[in-house]
Amino acid sequence: MEPTEGSQVRSASCGAKYEDIGVESLQFGEEINLLMSIQPPETGSSFTALLELPSNQAMQLLDSPETNVAPATLSGYQIEHPKTYMPIFPSDTALIDRACKFSVFATTENSPETSSIPLNSRSKSDKVKQEPVDLDSNPNSSPAVSDSMVLKQDEKSSAKRKEREKKGKESNKKSKNVANENSQDGEKLPYVHVRARRGQATDSHSLAERARREKINARMKLLQELVPGCNKISGTAMVLDEIINHVQSLQRQVELLSMRLAAVNPRTDFNLDSLLAVEGGSVMDSNSPLVVMPSMWQEGQINGNRQQYQQLWHFDGLQQPVWVREEDNNNFTAENSLLSYDSSANSALLLPNQLKMEI
Amino acid sequence: MRMHNISSLKQEFLKKWAMGLQTYRASKKDMSIWERKKAIKLSADIAMASTRTANSYWSRALIYNSSKNHCNKVPVEHVLGSESECLVKASTQLVMNNKRVRSKKILKRSCSVRRMKKILAVPQVGLASSIAKRLVKKRTQVLKSLLPGGEFMDEFSLIKETLDYIVSLRVQVDVMQQLADATDRLNRSKVINKE
Numbered sequence: 001m002e003p004t005e006g007s008q009v010r011s012a013s014c015g016a017k018y019e020d021i022g023v024e025s026l027q028f029g030e031e032i033n034l035l036m037s038i039q040p041p042e043t044g045s046s047f048t049a050l051l052e053l054p055s056n057q058a059m060q061l062l063d064s065p066e067t068n069v070a071p072a073t074l075s076g077y078q079i080e081h082p083k084t085y086m087p088i089f090p091s092d093t094a095l096i097d098r099a100c101k102f103s104v105f106a107t108t109e110n111s112p113e114t115s116s117i118p119l120n121s122r123s124k125s126d127k128v129k130q131e132p133v134d135l136d137s138n139p140n141s142s143p144a145v146s147d148s149m150v151l152k153q154d155e156k157s158s159a160k161r162k163e164r165e166k167k168g169k170e171s172n173k174k175s176k177n178v179a180n181e182n183s184q185d186g187e188k189l190p191y192v193h194v195r196a197r198r199g200q201a202t203d204s205h206s207l208a209e210r211a212r213r214e215k216i217n218a219r220m221k222l223l224q225e226l227v228p229g230c231n232k233i234s235g236t237a238m239v240l241d242e243i244i245n246h247v248q249s250l251q252r253q254v255e256l257l258s259m260r261l262a263a264v265n266p267r268t269d270f271n272l273d274s275l276l277a278v279e280g281g282s283v284m285d286s287n288s289p290l291v292v293m294p295s296m297w298q299e300g301q302i303n304g305n306r307q308q309y310q311q312l313w314h315f316d317g318l319q320q321p322v323w324v325r326e327e328d329n330n331n332f333t334a335e336n337s338l339l340s341y342d343s344s345a346n347s348a349l350l351l352p353n354q355l356k357m358e359i
Numbered sequence: 360m361r362m363h364n365i366s367s368l369k370q371e372f373l374k375k376w377a378m379g380l381q382t383y384r385a386s387k388k389d390m391s392i393w394e395r396k397k398a399i400k401l402s403a404d405i406a407m408a409s410t411r412t413a414n415s416y417w418s419r420a421l422i423y424n425s426s427k428n429h430c431n432k433v434p435v436e437h438v439l440g441s442e443s444e445c446l447v448k449a450s451t452q453l454v455m456n457n458k459r460v461r462s463k464k465i466l467k468r469s470c471s472v473r474r475m476k477k478i479l480a481v482p483q484v485g486l487a488s489s490i491a492k493r494l495v496k497k498r499t500q501v502l503k504s505l506l507p508g509g510e511f512m513d514e515f516s517l518i519k520e521t522l523d524y525i526v527s528l529r530v531q532v533d534v535m536q537q538l539a540d541a542t543d544r545l546n547r548s549k550v551i552n553k554e
Binding site for chain 2: 212215216219220222223226227235236237240241243244246247248250251253254255257258259260261262263264
């Protein structure tokens, strides 16, 4: 399928990009490694995993906040809102709370970036100073969590800074208008500690706006990976353009296909009121063993002819189709005849569906 | 991993779609092609939405929109099955809440904007940034109009919903495509057999 192939191509290019960035020297690489070791190994090793399947990980990132508010990195820890532990910013906790949602993505998404962060000399003083403070604080789990999150946030910010510098401070101004809309996130997340960059305002509003902006940019990146052809484009407006085009084309495709299906002539003897074969698994995953492929058989009589359709599924010999027979002798409509579904197992492999009709 | 989920998504979608289509069984003879198309599309959309109701807002908005139209009631209920009642209610609640919240926000913003305009007499720094801002704003508007229930979302959740929506649309298109191809093939072979 095109998405998988496309994502692998993208991941290859992403890998190249990461390697380029990683040439820069890491000022506090040791501290990063230290903190990385605190993390569950999952994120540490997710570097390669993330590169291989960017869109999948993206989807997982999407799913994880909903299903489990604490992402995988924090699962080992007991998360308490570290209300007493607010290192630098006495800022508006409510605003930062909302901005916290980003931290969920930041932690998991940044693990590949942590190992190849280009550090700006400007930020070095800030971060290095912060490091010992963070590490020396209470050895509780929650500060450890917030430590890692602080660092992740830093690394994310520093990574983002490289892109940001090109745009200058204007990007922050851009966020002002957007940030005026209050977003109410229902999820409760641990605090994210946003760091003020040198030369930028430190009041709570712009901090929150910046955090929010980074959140949005992170998600835009996910979108970029998902939509084919978006990786080369820089600039939110263009990317949004592509996304809009993609969504519109998908919607149009749905319309066309439903038209096409409606045009199937219901009058023909082709009346397959027999079967509904539900088989979607093999389409995406030709390599992994398919679990169960439920397909529903329907036997009915049409015009005195006994039409029996069999489907032979030739997979990699990995699994066996499971036939579920439904005893229902109703005649189905044309719409159900459409659902005599013997789709090819894998459009990429083009395993032809072998349909045997006994008339 | 989403990859595994996609295959199960497809299966679920197909099953629910079939359920929805079954409701048209009786009236099949009388339907024109347009009605058939609408029926197919509706069932497909609802099936798609019902597979994602737990996680996304657009699906609930879609269900809400469809259930507003009274003649859609039967397939909706059929597809959603037992949970249709509570689901529809929940969707309605959600959409209504968001509408209320949204309109309040708009009201508040319009009041404060006037105030801000008096305070900020300073012109925007950099023409380019304001142009870019406007472009982005316009695009977001378009995207909101595309997405079911999109008008009530803020930018952040809009992006997340778009992601989800795109994936679901892809699944839908894939399944429908395969079905259409299969029926074409069958038709052709059938015709050949007849001759």
